[in-house]
Amino acid sequence: MLAPCNRSWVANAIQIIEADFNRSSDTHLLQVPLPAVPGISLYLKDESTHPSGSLKHRLARSLFLYGLCNGWIGPETTIIEASSGSTAVSEAYFARMLGLRFIAVMPRSTSAEKIAQIAFYGGESHFVDSPAAMYEESARLARELCGHYMDQFTYAERATDWRGNNNIAESIFSQMAHEEYPIPSWIVVGAGTGGTSATLGRYIRYRRLPTKLCLADPEASVFHRHLADRGVCTVSNPPSVVEGIGRPRCEPSFVPELIDRAYAVPDAASIAAARVLSRRIGRSCGGSTGTNLWVVAQIVGEMAQRGEKGSVVTLLCDSGDRYRSTHYDDAWLKERGIDIKPAEEAMERFFETGAL
Structure with missing residues (x-):
């Protein structure tokens, strides 16, 4: 809890x-x-x-606000996300703004330009061999680090006011x-x-x-x-x-x-x-x-x-x-x-x- x-x-x-x-x-x-x-x-x-x-800038902003208002994100929370790149770039942007550690779990095939942008915003990249492996690895890291797995694939449709x-x-x-x-x-x-x-x-x-x-x-x-x-x-x-x-x-x-x-x-x-x-x-x-x-x-x-x-x-x-x-x-x-x-x-x- x-x-x-x-x-x-x-x-x-x-x-x-x-x-x-x-x-x-x-x-x-x-x-x-x-x-x-x-x-x-x-x-x-x-x-x-x-x-x-x-486009993922909108989603990242909504996910951070959703996590903050739900009490899932605090001043020491490490943010973890499963992403093929763009969501991770945008979440790294907001994590840096709030002074939070950010780890992106991504396929090794992710473009070098996106990896560099994540690093530019202070984020870390954690690679998996296939997209299907991102989910469990992100959840594992969140448990291990007592962090918050943003889980865009679950919360994207409800974090934004449609x-x-x-x-x-x-x-x-x-x-x-x-x-x-x-x-x-x-x-x-x-x-x-x-x-x-x-x-x-x-x-x-x-x-x-x-x-x-x-x-x-x-x-x-x-x-x-x-x-x-x-x-x-x-x-x-x-x-x-x-x-x-x-x-x-x-x-x-x-x-x-x-x-x-x-x-x-x-x-x-x-x-x-x-x-x-x-x-x-x-x-x-x-x-x-x-x-x-x-x-x-x-x-x-x-x-x-x-x-x-x-x-x-x-x-x-x-x-x-x-x-x-x-x-x-x-x-x-x-x-x-x-x-x-x-x-x-x-x-x-x-x-x-x-x-x-």
Whole structure:
């Protein structure tokens, strides 16, 4: 049983996090030109501009506040998290702000850039051989060090207030208010913990909006399989090279009932789409953004075929600078037998013609 936390320290820690939030402006909603499909507008919610550089900044802030308000985090608590990188970077950012030790339990395959960023914020990296081993190793370390295992995969969907309070859903719909098609036909999102898809799906229902939610999932992930067959809860195949989304098991935070549709995306398509988008918009995008864009291209193509008009929104999850030694390294791709050329040509074709 956890000892009662120092209430005055907790109050100060919450004030520090709230002050950091107050200093940070909201992320931008970027319009991506699609001249080949007039009547359909595409937008990117650019989450790479958060202070810690990714969509996971929102989650990390919520998880720290959740842990503090539940009495799980005190002035001497070591924070442990299971993460493929971006959540760990963001949690290291907040741990340093509060003067807490932070340990990230990550697969050895995590990009060197993310490992360096965790270290930059004072965090420590603890490696495991496979993503499936992260959970138990994180729990073990928490027991051994009398620390707190944040467990994003369990608490992501409940730590964020999905009704509002400047969550990502409220932000998207507020920023869309003056656009030609202010209520998106589709929002496309990946899932790692499932927290973002749960927040979006619940908010859409709460506000009684007609927007549909589409899951963009790596081929190697279990989520799209679980949506097709609820009896499928794990996969044992080699993991995706796209970090941050897709999981080998159906995480407790993933709420399948909120997803209207799902697409499975090959890793080569994700990386190719990220590279093409980076060239098109003049800012570097990570692989999970490419996963989103590949699915967006299919949805936009189908809308155009049916003569539909409307808007589609997806997320720019993090910067491609975090993947210079992996997704943007041709030698790294060749070593793993990943040929992105056909998918790159298809994505360029999408921007030129409106169809993959």
